Amino acid sequence: xxxxxxxxxxxxxxxxxxxxxxxxxxxxxxxxxxxxxxxxxxxxxxxxxxxxxxxxxxxxxxxxxxxxxxxxxxxxxxxxxxxxxxxxxxxxxxxxxxxxxxxxxxxxxxxxxx
Amino acid sequence: xxxxxxxxxxxxxxxxxxxxxxxxxxxxxxxxxxxxxxxxxxxxxxxxxxxxxxxxxxxxxxxxxxxxxxxxxxxxxxxxxxxxxxxxxxxxxxxxxxxxxxxxxxxxxxxxxxxx
Numbered sequence: 001x002x003x004x005x006x007x008x009x010x011x012x013x014x015x016x017x018x019x020x021x022x023x024x025x026x027x028x029x030x031x032x033x034x035x036x037x038x039x040x041x042x043x044x045x046x047x048x049x050x051x052x053x054x055x056x057x058x059x060x061x062x063x064x065x066x067x068x069x070x071x072x073x074x075x076x077x078x079x080x081x082x083x084x085x086x087x088x089x090x091x092x093x094x095x096x097x098x099x100x101x102x103x104x105x106x107x108x109x110x111x112x113x114x
Numbered sequence: 115x116x117x118x119x120x121x122x123x124x125x126x127x128x129x130x131x132x133x134x135x136x137x138x139x140x141x142x143x144x145x146x147x148x149x150x151x152x153x154x155x156x157x158x159x160x161x162x163x164x165x166x167x168x169x170x171x172x173x174x175x176x177x178x179x180x181x182x183x184x185x186x187x188x189x190x191x192x193x194x195x196x197x198x199x200x201x202x203x204x205x206x207x208x209x210x211x212x213x214x215x216x217x218x219x220x221x222x223x224x225x226x227x228x229x230x
Contacts, residue, residue, distance in 0.1 A: 033217060033218070035218075035220075041222065042205060042220040042222045042223050043159075043207075043218070043220040044220075045218070045219070048217045059217070091159065103161065103218065104161070105151075105158060105159035106158075107156075107157060108157055108158075110157075
């Protein structure tokens with residue numbers, strides 16, 4: 001597609017359940033990023049994939065969070081045993097290496113843990 | 115580590131006036147990139163403008179310009195002739211290289227409201 005696609009757009013889950021969030025980046029973009037935005041806050045870096053390199057996981061808040069990127073394209077962010085503090089908008093972005101034109105963000109997944 | 119500081123949590127500006135959104139940064143990297151993003155109420159992040167640390171001229175994109183003062187470590191966004199559609203959250207961000215393929219560090223944002 002023309003942009004970064006994220007699904008679902010909204011997710012309500014019960015505390016303790018696992019959730020999977022999907023990101024489909026722009027075709028040909030080598031880099032993919034996950035960020036988290038809590039209500040009224042800035043964006044918090046979670047994880048970064050660049051081509052076939054090992055991902056930068058330095059922003060993942062706990063071992064309940066994991067992400068993978070299959071075939072250098074689609075990425076899935078998994079949150080296990082969700083907690084109420086996980087409620088946020090999860091944004092995915094992609095970019096093509098060596099561009100000055102910034103990252104293209106998806107519309108995000110709004111996760112609500114009840 | 116990199117840090118972005120946006121000291122204006124909210125601003126109200128009359129339509130058609132120019133507005134400056136402040137951004138200061140801190141980094142030990144010699145080469146870095148600075149970005150501004152707009153986030154309307156719909157939630158999407160819209161790229162506005164980019165400035166490389168070695169670019170001698172201030173970046174401009176239509177009504178947006180970036181006032182880059184390297185010695186002061188500031189990268190203020192200037193919007194000329196503001197419009198009602200400019201009402202949104204604005205985030206300043208940076209990466210440790212000139213090319214936007216590293217993780218972005220964001221500021222806390224400024225909520226801009228344009229008054230008719």
